[in-house]
Amino acid sequence: MKILIVGGNGTIGKKVSGHIGQNHEVVIAGRSSGDVTVDMADSGSIEAMFKTVGPVDAIVAIAGEAKWAPFDQMSEEDFYIGLKSKLMGQVNLVRIGQAFLTPGGSFTLTTGILADDPVDMTTSAAMVNGALHSFAKAVALELKDGQRINVVSPGLVEDAVEIYADYFPGHNPILMPKVINGYVKSILGKGGQVIRMYDNS
Numbered sequence: 001m002k003i004l005i006v007g008g009n010g011t012i013g014k015k016v017s018g019h020i021g022q023n024h025e026v027v028i029a030g031r032s033s034g035d036v037t038v039d040m041a042d043s044g045s046i047e048a049m050f051k052t053v054g055p056v057d058a059i060v061a062i063a064g065e066a067k068w069a070p071f072d073q074m075s076e077e078d079f080y081i082g083l084k085s086k087l088m089g090q091v092n093l094v095r096i097g098q099a100f101l102t103p104g105g106s107f108t109l110t111t112g113i114l115a116d117d118p119v120d121m122t123t124s125a126a127m128v129n130g131a132l133h134s135f136a137k138a139v140a141l142e143l144k145d146g147q148r149i150n151v152v153s154p155g156l157v158e159d160a161v162e163i164y165a166d167y168f169p170g171h172n173p174i175l176m177p178k179v180i181n182g183y184v185k186s187i188l189g190k191g192g193q194v195i196r197m198y199d200n201s
Ligand SMILES: NC(=O)c1ccc[n+]([C@@H]2O[C@H](COP(=O)([O-])OP(=O)(O)OC[C@H]3O[C@@H](n4cnc5c(N)ncnc54)[C@H](OP(=O)(O)O)[C@@H]3O)[C@@H](O)[C@H]2O)c1
Pocket: 006, 007, 008, 009, 010, 011, 012, 013, 029, 030, 031, 032, 033, 038, 039, 040, 041, 062, 063, 064, 065, 085, 086, 089, 110, 111, 112, 113, 153, 154, 155, 156, 157, 158, 160, 164
């Protein structure tokens, strides 16, 4: 399969693309690195990326930002960062990408545990993640030609612990092989799911 991974050089993305690349042709897209560059916050840039890459059998998004700040310091503009990047960036990857995804192909979006178990300073990130879960359930009803969509929602991942552990007190990190398997399940398995990878034990 030819698989496009937006954010395929990121902390999670490089582990996923390394694993998937063992058996498939992987095309990595990123804002500043990769086989092709794209700014997912700009739908014109997404269209240009798909025209360059052409038809693919799976489209995976492991990218998208949202502003983290105390709610009483969040401006309206601050919320638009997450709405434009992580939310509409991934919605537009599906909206534009459906014409470039082969019949039976899969979309995989990425959200995160904040949708279900938010921590301080994440009103924007949590909201965007929850919206993406609802978007995926709804668009799964309308995708054509057997196209599938899933969302992978990881907890704090093992490889990001050093950066984010202080923001997630008491959260158990999700080991990278488990994170990778969530993406494999999404790409190769059935659609319409939010694949939650949390460790609340
Ligand atoms: N890390 C975690 O523990 C964790 C847990 C749950 C969910 N998530 C979510 O998973 C996603 C990836 O997280 P990560 O930790 O792997 O992030 P990361 O290390 O910052 O990597 C993000 C990747 O996405 C690309 N990217 C960022 N903004 C982009 C844009 N506007 N257009 C195109 N590409 C863009 C970056 O490319 P450039 O470097 O070229 O800019 C980079 O390759 C994020 O949405 C995050 O919220 C992360």
